[in-house]
Amino acid sequence: MNKNRLEAFSDGVIAIIITIMVLEFKVPHGEALADLLPLWPVFLSYVLSFVYVGIYWNNHHHLLHAVKKVNGTMLWANLNLLFWLSLMPFATAWMGENHFATMPVVVYCVDLLMCALAFTVLQNCIIRHEGPDSVLRHAVGADLKGKVSVASYVLAIPLALLGYPGWSGVLVGLVACIWFVPDTRIEKVLNER
Amino acid sequence: MNKNRLEAFSDGVIAIIITIMVLEFKVPHGEALADLLPLWPVFLSYVLSFVYVGIYWNNHHHLLHAVKKVNGTMLWANLNLLFWLSLMPFATAWMGENHFATMPVVVYCVDLLMCALAFTVLQNCIIRHEGPDSVLRHAVGADLKGKVSVASYVLAIPLALLGYPGWSGVLVGLVACIWFVPDTRIEKVLNER
Amino acid sequence: MNKNRLEAFSDGVIAIIITIMVLEFKVPHGEALADLLPLWPVFLSYVLSFVYVGIYWNNHHHLLHAVKKVNGTMLWANLNLLFWLSLMPFATAWMGENHFATMPVVVYCVDLLMCALAFTVLQNCIIRHEGPDSVLRHAVGADLKGKVSVASYVLAIPLALLGYPGWSGVLVGLVACIWFVPDTRIEKVLNER
Amino acid sequence: MNKNRLEAFSDGVIAIIITIMVLEFKVPHGEALADLLPLWPVFLSYVLSFVYVGIYWNNHHHLLHAVKKVNGTMLWANLNLLFWLSLMPFATAWMGENHFATMPVVVYCVDLLMCALAFTVLQNCIIRHEGPDSVLRHAVGADLKGKVSVASYVLAIPLALLGYPGWSGVLVGLVACIWFVPDTRIEKVLNER
Numbered sequence: 001m002n003k004n005r006l007e008a009f010s011d012g013v014i015a016i017i018i019t020i021m022v023l024e025f026k027v028p029h030g031e032a033l034a035d036l037l038p039l040w041p042v043f044l045s046y047v048l049s050f051v052y053v054g055i056y057w058n059n060h061h062h063l064l065h066a067v068k069k070v071n072g073t074m075l076w077a078n079l080n081l082l083f084w085l086s087l088m089p090f091a092t093a094w095m096g097e098n099h100f101a102t103m104p105v106v107v108y109c110v111d112l113l114m115c116a117l118a119f120t121v122l123q124n125c126i127i128r129h130e131g132p133d134s135v136l137r138h139a140v141g142a143d144l145k146g147k148v149s150v151a152s153y154v155l156a157i158p159l160a161l162l163g164y165p166g167w168s169g170v171l172v173g174l175v176a177c178i179w180f181v182p183d184t185r186i187e188k189v190l191n192e193r
Numbered sequence: 194m195n196k197n198r199l200e201a202f203s204d205g206v207i208a209i210i211i212t213i214m215v216l217e218f219k220v221p222h223g224e225a226l227a228d229l230l231p232l233w234p235v236f237l238s239y240v241l242s243f244v245y246v247g248i249y250w251n252n253h254h255h256l257l258h259a260v261k262k263v264n265g266t267m268l269w270a271n272l273n274l275l276f277w278l279s280l281m282p283f284a285t286a287w288m289g290e291n292h293f294a295t296m297p298v299v300v301y302c303v304d305l306l307m308c309a310l311a312f313t314v315l316q317n318c319i320i321r322h323e324g325p326d327s328v329l330r331h332a333v334g335a336d337l338k339g340k341v342s343v344a345s346y347v348l349a350i351p352l353a354l355l356g357y358p359g360w361s362g363v364l365v366g367l368v369a370c371i372w373f374v375p376d377t378r379i380e381k382v383l384n385e386r
Numbered sequence: 387m388n389k390n391r392l393e394a395f396s397d398g399v400i401a402i403i404i405t406i407m408v409l410e411f412k413v414p415h416g417e418a419l420a421d422l423l424p425l426w427p428v429f430l431s432y433v434l435s436f437v438y439v440g441i442y443w444n445n446h447h448h449l450l451h452a453v454k455k456v457n458g459t460m461l462w463a464n465l466n467l468l469f470w471l472s473l474m475p476f477a478t479a480w481m482g483e484n485h486f487a488t489m490p491v492v493v494y495c496v497d498l499l500m501c502a503l504a505f506t507v508l509q510n511c512i513i514r515h516e517g518p519d520s521v522l523r524h525a526v527g528a529d530l531k532g533k534v535s536v537a538s539y540v541l542a543i544p545l546a547l548l549g550y551p552g553w554s555g556v557l558v559g560l561v562a563c564i565w566f567v568p569d570t571r572i573e574k575v576l577n578e579r
Numbered sequence: 580m581n582k583n584r585l586e587a588f589s590d591g592v593i594a595i596i597i598t599i600m601v602l603e604f605k606v607p608h609g610e611a612l613a614d615l616l617p618l619w620p621v622f623l624s625y626v627l628s629f630v631y632v633g634i635y636w637n638n639h640h641h642l643l644h645a646v647k648k649v650n651g652t653m654l655w656a657n658l659n660l661l662f663w664l665s666l667m668p669f670a671t672a673w674m675g676e677n678h679f680a681t682m683p684v685v686v687y688c689v690d691l692l693m694c695a696l697a698f699t700v701l702q703n704c705i706i707r708h709e710g711p712d713s714v715l716r717h718a719v720g721a722d723l724k725g726k727v728s729v730a731s732y733v734l735a736i737p738l739a740l741l742g743y744p745g746w747s748g749v750l751v752g753l754v755a756c757i758w759f760v761p762d763t764r765i766e767k768v769l770n771e772r
Contacts, residue, residue, distance in 0.1 A: 012208030015591030031677035054658045079247045098224035205401030291417035398594030465633045484610035
């Protein structure tokens with residue numbers, strides 16, 4: 001089966017997710033700067049989610065780079081990832097409109113956690129299919145970044161529930177920073193061979 | 194005529210349909226968990242439709258895989274399928290907001306039925322064009338899954354009208370499960386040759 | 387310059403236009419069939435516009451099929467066409483919500499007219515660039531369908547202003563029917579050569 | 580790394596941005612021409628932004644034309660550009676709904692300025708990667724158009740703040756005109772070689 005259509009469809013869905021989030025960033029009624037300023041939490045959550053969806057697109061790009069053949073299981077593992085990503089606009093809007101209140105932050109972190117797990121499932125699914133000697137298997141290695149991310153999301157949930165949703169937001173923002181550096185492991189292994 | 198643009202356009206429309214459904218999943222006004230929980234029927238109908246649109250993308254992917262040339266009739270049969278799929282966000286939102294009430298469930302099932310019939314029309318259209326000896330003709334065979342699906346949608350409509358819309362929803366959900374297993378018939382026939 | 391990206395971008399914009407029109411088809415508040423039925427003018431105008439945008443995608447597909455090189459003028463002629471197509475969701479929604487009232491029908495017909503003229507401009511732009519001996523030049527010929535369409539839109543505008551907007555709608559619907567038959571002229575000329 | 584997916588993703592995001600702006604162009608409640616006419620500032624700002632996003636797509640198309648390899652830095656420089664472009668629908672709607680009032684015009688010009696700077700960053704990023712002898716390096720040259728644009732946006736901001744937001748709009752519209760002529764420098768250098 002052709003991996004081009006899988007890439008094209010995923011690119012399409014991710015491009016729409018990253019763009020429709022701006023539709024939740026509603027135009028204020030007044031025309032003064034004072035009408036715009038209260039929107040900062042909505043803007044901040046938009047920026048955070050734009051970065052996260054950008055990271056997922058970037059990593060997805062790298063992940064499929066090493067794939068040769070696509071099977072049915074991968075299609076569903078990929079749709080699973082897209083499903084959790086598709087909830088980002090909702091979670092982002094709820095968090096922004098409620099100024100990073102406890103439950104919206106928890107729901108946002110749960111969605112990030114589900115995205116991270118879905119990405120890991122897709123990654124394992126590809127590794128199993130490509131064999132133990134595959135480029136991806138060597139490139140991913142111990143997957144430290146992935147494990148730190150999952151641990152941080154897991155930590156951010158009780159942190160918010162204990163009354164520190166702002167710190168959960170900071171933690172999740174820091175995790176975004178570690179992914180900001182593009183993942184060059186796959187290219188490295190490809191170049192070595 | 195080039196099948197790439199047909200695939201690209203269909204991928205684009207399906208990617209948008211699957212993603213804009215989340216726009217109907219409106220952000221609640223409050224910030225408590227209690228404000229989120231009443232949204233479960235909206236969420237459930239979103240999940241169901243996400244799976245269904247995913248199934249259609251998947252099957253469409255397989256269907257066009259075996260096609261060599263695209264003619265004008267196929268373009269219109271394909272647009273017909275996209276039309277019924279494009280009504281999914283509307284039907285999903287109406288069903289979710291009314292907690293799986295009778296008429297919304299009937300409309301949803303009618304839309305699923307129209308999608309299934311449109312898919313069959315496109316499939317027959319391709320088979321007629323590719324000839325009786327085509328890969329697709331052998332792969333589709335008796336098309337048991339397709340027939341069971343259509344029969345279930347036809348059954349789900351009177352079931353809802355008789356006052357059991359919840360059971361219609363369950364039936365339609367079970368049909369989604371039988372399609373969840375990816376359709377490997379086309380690959381099988383291709384590999385055999 | 388590469389025509390693939392022009393096709394991909396146009397496909398993307400047209401796919402989004404055809405799909406977001408359904409967002410204007412708002413979910414009714416009640417759950418009864420009686421709440422759904424008053425939406426028939428909105429649905430009818432949605433169907434009409436879906437068919438029209440489908441026709442434009444189809445014809446655009448054929449038009450670019452014969453193109454070898456893309457220049458800057460074509461890019462802008464193409465964007466001009468996409469601009470007028472992008473106003474379709476607005477014109478469709480206004481016409482549907484006002485039950486095919488005079489001014490909304492006039493605006494809808496003006497938009498169709500501008501789309502048709504923009505398509506002709508793009509077509510001429512390509513013919514001029516490809517030369518008098520081009521495939522497209524021979525395929526288009528006298529462009530009877532195009533001329534009948536423009537004449538019908540021009541006629542539909544005063545018809546609506548004189549108090550017969552319903553008949554304008556019927557006329558515009560009939561024009562859609564003549565385009566429904568796919569345009570095989572370009573393939574014919576390509577096959578002859 | 581493959582530049583095709585970068586192009587496809589950027590095309591997708593830009594196609595969505597250019598199309599969802601029309602969703603902010605809300606359907607008026609009445610059916611008379613008098614209900615439509617007050618929408619002219621919304622329409623005008625829509626036209627301006629459509630042209631600007633079209634210019635960016637066009638220039639982006641040219642920019643990547645000369646690129647051979649894509650690295651991680653380019654991916655992020657590209658996402659940065661897409662981020663500022665994604666704020667266009669918001670800035671456009673706020674400016675249109677407030678009839679080109681001071682602060683909305685300032686915000687719109689700031690967004691245009693950020694887009695222009697992000698484009699320059701992406702351009703420099705590509706030039707640095709392609710080397711001092713690259714096609715792009717020679718094609719861009721002194722980048723007069725780019726500098727005039729940035730200077731105009733910088734000028735338009737105090738102009739609006741001093742009470743002439745209408746003139747800022749005119750200035751920004753004139754800048755669009757100088758970009759309307761497609762950028763043939765890259766093709767020229769490519770043809771010369």
